[in-house]
Amino acid sequence: MMSLVSNGAVRFESFHDDPEDVIHTGRSQLPTTAASREQISLWSVLKQSVGKDLSRLTVPVVFNEPLSFLQRLGEYMEYSDLLRLADEQDDAVKRLEYVTAFAVSTLASNRDRLSKPFNPLLHETYELDRLEDLGFRFVCEQVSHHPPISAFHADGPAFRFYGSIYPKLKFWGRSIDCQPKGILTLELTKRNEVYTWMPINCSIHNLVMGKMYIDLHGTLEVICHSNDLSVKVHFKSSSSWLGKEANHIEGYIVDKSKKKLRALYGDWSEFLASCGAETFEANFAAWDKERKEHKEKKQPVVGTGGGHSPPPARRFSTTDMLSSPEPPEDIGMPLVHCKSTKVSSGKKRCDKTCSKITHLSVLPLLTGSTVLWRVRPRPPISEQFYHFTLFAMALNEMNTNGRAPLPPTDSRLRPDVRLMEDGNIDGAATEKHRLEEKQRDTRTTLKKVKQDPHKAPSWFTQGPHPFVKDQDTWHFNGCYWNRDWSNSEYIF
């Protein structure tokens, strides 16, 4: 799938543009398009909650997306191939590069996703078994209701990736702040190497007026506990959704003595590249300035900062964004690619390549860069479907094709999410309300009969983190994949 081009950069071959994209074997769109929110003012709903923790607040269903938060966490796995690549590298710096690329890739699907995933019910689960085709299986459980904590565990031949997230949301009037709590741990198989990082903070701006946008900010620190290499990737906070530097990220891989070994730069919604620390220091400012000037003139960037000039005038294409010393290879940002056309066999296949360049074509690369990861373009119809990626489109699909049956707790069986997906907003609201009441009633009944209302989760147990001091994590007990649901109740 990948090969080295002459300047040392990695070229992705038939990775995203392959019509039979390996990652996408499910449906290409949802049953119905998203309902309009124009009739309801978000402000009128949220104004009572200024300064409060939003985890208890329910918003009208039109502000939801038809996925539970557990399914949303499944999106972490879209680029899990990077973990296989990381495991294969003999060089420790390269391993950290790919691990960091993976950590960044888990955030990409957040761009434009301005809807609230459904709060999972206590003990709700979600599985994504892609062991055969993609080399991983993922399982997630809602292990606590107040505070809402979701624990997940994914594994495959090359890795184990697990953690928990408590998405702490605070409403500030014009924006929502999210400071998720939890720790994410990755173990690479070959060398038994352990990496950890924390979920990044995010804000949703312009809730009341203007165009809403999502901003990830703060520092993503990926630490390798086995060799003391680490990287701090800084997410630049943006001041407007139009400011294209908005999603810009950068940082250095350093060793124990803080010596800079490599620079990483990119855009969390598009790509991550690495280059020598000196190249970055010497050229980045010029490159950045040039990029901004181009933007002000509203011209596409054909970056040369510190690199070489792009080929002489021809139609601006992705190749122009490279500044490699060699004739540019097409490892730049992808063109929009239609993937949703149905063909008679029932298989979905791409039969058209659009030449429209999307916002993806923003950043050029510095000389000698290696593209570690780049995002798959979203389907052109994404906008009408809550801005879902193709990967997200298939998450709630009831496709058990010859697979073992799902447990009665699986998110795919949630009637409210299903109704919303089918366009029945009122029905979804009624069901959502019913489920919340049912959950409350169960708790009250248990309390009355003096039973612990906090029944332990089925597949995870809380305990000290095996590698990080003074930190708890949730341990997967592995039993899920025995597929014995005799102790699981139908919670919907």
Ligand SMILES: CC(C)CCC[C@@H](C)[C@H]1CC[C@H]2[C@@H]3CC=C4C[C@@H](O)CC[C@]4(C)[C@H]3CC[C@]12C
């Ligand atoms: C009222 C409506 C508009 C509110 C919508 C809130 C949505 C956008 C919020 C609710 C929960 C949030 C998520 C909670 C936790 C994380 C993990 C973090 O590492 C990346 C961002 C991410 C994935 C957040 C993205 C934005 C999010 C999905």
